[in-house]
Amino acid sequence: MSVLIIAEHNNQQLNPATLHAVEAASKLGEVHLLVAGSGISAVVEAAGQVSGVAKVWSADAAYYGEGLAEEIAPLVVKLAEHYTHIGATATAFGKNLLPRVAALLDVPQISDLTEIIDAQTFVRPIYAGNAFETVQSDSAKLVLTFRSTAFTAAAAEGGHATVENVEAAPAQNLSRFVGRELTQSDRPELTQAKVVVTGGRALGSAEQFDALLTPLADVLGAAIGASRAAVDAEYAPNDIQVGQTGKVVAPELYIAVGVSGAIQHIAGMQDSKVIVAINKDADAPIFNIADYGLVGDLFEIVPQLTAALKQ
């Protein structure tokens, strides 16, 4: 059995998220990676070194450069006959592309899986993580997305994959890339960070969100997350929302600051190793899952904590 994983990248670097999918897929069979993009030699080389990857398909065409699902899906379909499973990490990229592939192949997709029982049987969360379903399919081919926090990352080095070029599928021209705005940040990426500091609605404004959380995150080398209420109130950008419909994180340490702990938020962080909650309401649901709870006003506590950690 072989598994095709679609590599996520920016034409220059392989996104570390892909390493989680590779590791997960190695439980299913021989892993091959598809790198589709434009001017991708560095990515192809990096992909070939990923531990556990036997083969890298390289597809270089101008219209693969922006990761448009309309363009890449037919290419994946072209390669699909060789594979029993086709997968990617459940990132915005994987979530956008893979269902399109599944529908073109007329096979089911199993989304965001957290456990592989065997090649046809998987576990995945539903209802904001309030239940985990074990599902099975006898489909000869399956499309899968893997929750990155549920699988360790394959080593980026140590592999010796063969590289083969694959001819581009015809351009679809259904959509056109216009532009991209990426948040510039020196912080670790949220889903890969060892420490996450998350702010909720209680921060009160974008200015206070930054003024309180940035110094704390700085001393901890942490990524910053936000609850949906904080995003809705525009204290923080959407791409740092943690939860059922945002990102799923599982750092060593998660500090929830002024976050109530709604089920939709908990769905995105309950696998963190240690959870700290700072909240002035002693009955906030977040305390039901926090390892260490500190009841009090965050505007006093956070600066104190930052100062104490600096020492």
Place this chain on the structure above:
Amino acid sequence: MKALVAVKRVVDYNVKVRVKADGSDVDIGNVKMSMNPFDEIAVEEAVRLKEAGKISEIVAVSLGEKKCEETLRTALAMGADRAIHVETDAKLEPLAVAKLLKAVADKEQPQLLLLGKQAIDDDANQTAQMLAALLNAAQGTFAAKVVLADNEVLVTREIDGGSETVALTLPAVISADLRLNEPRFVKLPNIMAAKKKPLEKVSPTDLGVDITPRVKVLKMAEPKTRQAGVKVAGVAELVEKLNQARVI
């Protein structure tokens, strides 16, 4: 220009769903049901586009049991013009839903197809993308902004690390993310008016779609529950605990 909006009836987001003791299913008997919140955002977007004179008709579609009528009436009350109910008691997987929606779209020929990015019950996040594939149409998933021009639609999408804008040829499929808009509060007169709007019924057989499940659910389990830990008295104690836990 016509828009088609798909609305799913799901357990209300305020309900904390529990697994049945025998692990056969989740227990959703007698719980409050609502329109999937992301579908509500999709309906709102369609209504705003209609109010702006960009589209002329909104057709809401729901698939599933008889009570989906209620969900469709909500969409009508929000401003959809008519509704189609693909009625079935069978369990529908995302691929089957996409196929049914494609069959409806083949008849209706909408230029814009709006869906929520994910249903909050199965959390699958597949249907819009699958529908786009089946229609051989462009897709604008996780939409935070939609600007409709004559021959294309500009969609600003939420992606990891920021956002990006794509221009989609029409017809196009769009899946709504939370920042797209804030759905309106439906007023009583609109609810009354919605009762008179047309609601058509079709079956999967009428549409010629095979909806046989392809994935079997073997069991359902409760998540590993975390235990509440300790409350610390102050910052000094917290730092001490975190040092002991070796996480700082």
